[in-house]
Amino acid sequence: MTALTHSWLNNIDLAHIAEEAGTPVFVYSEAQFRKNLDRIRTAAVESGLDSRVELYIPFFPNSNPHVLEPLKDMPGTGLLVQLPSEYRILRRFGFDRFIVSPGHVSDQEIDFWDTTGHPVFLASLDEVAHALRTNAPTISVRIDSLDSGKPGIKYAELDELVRLLKQYGRDLEGLEVYCGSGNSLEDMVGIVEQVFDIYLRHFPTAQSVNFAGGHGFDYDAWEESEKHFDWQEYFIRIRQSAERMDIPEHVKFLFEPARDVLADTGALLLSVERDVISTPVSNILVTNGCRMLMPSAQLRDRNHNVAFLDASMKEITSTVTTSAALRGRTILRNDYILPGDVLVPEGVGADGHLAILDVGAYCATQHMEFLNVPPAAEVLVAADGSPHLITSPGGEHDKWRNLLAEKRELPARPLREPAAATHGA
């Protein structure tokens, strides 16, 4: 068994992809994305919740419309957007089912979303008050279940929210409550019941309850069955709680999974630039990657699984290893791609490659033009196995693409009317 035995990468011609698209390159699998969505849908059917479950996949963790294309033809699925620019680009690519969860935003942005008619989960009483004053077509709210600093209406504000809605004679369409984020399944079910309680007590006319994201994904596991969230058990428990608490059958249950459906659809292929550098201080493997290609690993202290490949892209499986830090290509002191060392097998050298697994969520989208490193290319392997370039590799001058050849003075300010003279006594 090798590191890639369980991965769709095992059947991909990585040499061809590296030749055509270069490295670094993010490689995504359509088949894996469909499989992950189907797993959730099957769990919904088997738990008896099928007609009530809707999935809205957040766009910010993987913002490539080509990767998300399967959502167009899957019933009961859509996209979660947070920025007008995301919405506009997705409309251009033909997507039409959305919910909006924008965090805290200006009145003008709420007005924009209201022109689209999609449910907007507003995050403060102030924002709701604006939507009510402007007769917004639909009103939904985000409730901060953890009473944390996250955007969201706090538990202690719910009575005031009810009063505001009543004042304008309006009902909530939906309420969104974040249930996951590292909670155990038992804790999540506890929050689900709290949400049902809020629904019954405060908003019994709402049409949907949105349980948001935070469904656990195990980055350390190799086997698919161990990586993914237990949707089957979760749905069964939600159904049981809904029955016991008499939540009406027409109330829809929305979910916003990102990691669980996207993480293992992507791998980052990097080139190894030299043999391991061993110094009295540390061992370093130099790559052509960059910490900023996947900062979520560093931010979350997440050591993704890694597979090493030889010059012909065959996996190197030697059990003789050197523990080394994975270095990116910039001068930055912290340009280490993963937070901890990796075990580099004997035989890895300047003609080799490595694949960092489970980078389909929160990696390519967090890349910045960091210290002038251009963005990586993206390749999508279609369900029939054919590879497609979906994002060109950044050009070496990307950082300067808006640089003007000549400096241009800003237009002069229009002259202001002189202030009216005041006549003293």
Ligand SMILES: Cc1ncc(COP(=O)(O)O)c(C=O)c1O
């Ligand atoms: C509002 C909202 N929905 C969904 C998600 C996705 O969460 P996850 O990647 O844990 O599935 C996030 C993550 O930040 C979020 O903020």
